[in-house]
Amino acid sequence: MDRRHFLQGLWGAAAGWSAGARASDCSPDDWAWAFAAKAQQHPRLEGFRGLSHDVPLVRMALSGRLPKGLAGAFYRNGPARHELGGYRYHHLFDGDGMVQKYQIDEHGITHFGRFVRTEKFLADTEAGRPVRGAFGTPLGCLQPVGSPDGVNTANISVIHHGGELMALWEGGSATVLDAQSLETRGVKTWSEEFTAMPFSAHPKVEPDGTLWNFGVAGSHGVLAIYRISAAGQLQQAQIIEVPRIAMMHDFAITERHLVFVLPPFLFDAERRRSGHTFLDSHVWHPRQAMRVLVLDKNDLSRQRWFELPTGFVFHLGNAWEDRQGRKIHFDLARFADPSLAQQELHRLMRGEKVAGAPPELATVELDLGSGRATQRLLPYTADFPRIDPRRVGRRHRDLFCALRSHANAAPWFDGVIRVNTESGSADRFVYPEGHMVEEHVFVPSPQAKGEGQGWLVGTALDWRRHTMVFSVFDAQRLAAGPMAQASMPRTMPLGLHATFVPARSGQSS
Incomplete structure (x- = not known):
């Protein structure tokens, strides 16, 4: 596919985000009122109320002792402006992104946040x-946009690479x-040819610093693949046509391959043209298999399907290959269906009770010789899987996740867990x-020198005390509880993904 022709089509498709609406569609609906009424009855909804302004720097009250060697900045991104001018977004993922910074040094921990x-x-x-x-929100009286960045909320993730801190969208x-x-500072353009191309929220960085990422353009049935050097220079960008492309949020890499999981949640162009939101233009096909696409890093035209x-x-x-290169292993958090994205996060934004299929941890083995895929479910309701970053694309053992120990914690989490992917055993803290617990990150x-030797750090909202807490765990002794914990007397909108930048990088002091 000609890249210039593709980009012109992509930018044209962006205009569909702002298709004309009737004047009667310009007035706010009752979502803001409905949520406010529910929040009065259910204080645990505090994490989804949202903010309308940046938050200033505060020093957090610290209990316990921060471990020597833990110094740097913990950055969290997530949707934070959920309402504006009487309008409340109908889906959690629509809120404008706010990046928060928790600075950790010998004096303690400070916090502030700014909208992107x-x-x-x-x-x-x-x-x-x-x-x-x-x-996921139908809106009327919209301005036209010239490219996908006209609707970019920069609200999903954050990464530091090549000397730059970047807020990521999809x-x-x-x-x-x-x-x-x-x-x-502005949008990142890797090359003029790939201006405004989709760049996903889950890049993978190899031990040598090479960054791989992808972007999905469902309306065109293609993947964009990026390879970026440790210094932040684009080394490769390629567009690949993929049959029946699906909504994909994440991927994994091994030493030789890229691994994509495609659920049968497929883009329907006709639904989009008829006025459905981007989310509702995807259709769930429950009788179809979940497909796995494996690409050869050295030749992206070499594709294997499972x-x-x-x-x-x-x-x-994470994903890794055995020594013979015959099998690929990876782990994931799977749902029975897309009801969380399709229905439950809509209900949440109205303050209604959320149920639906919970996330289950699973490990997968792909046999490159026979073409067979084997899935093994683990007995843990958990998501936001993270590993020791030194093991990306290599064989790993420790998988750190946000844990849901009780159904009442839905749709969020109430603990953290370290799962041994070989034995299936686990160490946890509730x-x-x-x-309400957010994603924690291994540092x-x-x-x-050994895998998993370090700390698990992350945040939680205590809605009973109207505080945010930042916890530091010995990553190998989660059940012992936090080594140190800092709190501040204000709550923040519950966010999505985070990263930690060590002070020695010179970027977080």
């Missing part, structure tokens, strides 16, 4: 209401931020009642 000043954020702010399209460019102040039982996936953990100890 995307083109969409600025246009909506100036208008005093949403005037750009959204992922359908458009990364957005560069100042690592110290969190001020927005099939797994039907299901839906947001996140993968926070006290009233905590290697500077002195450690």
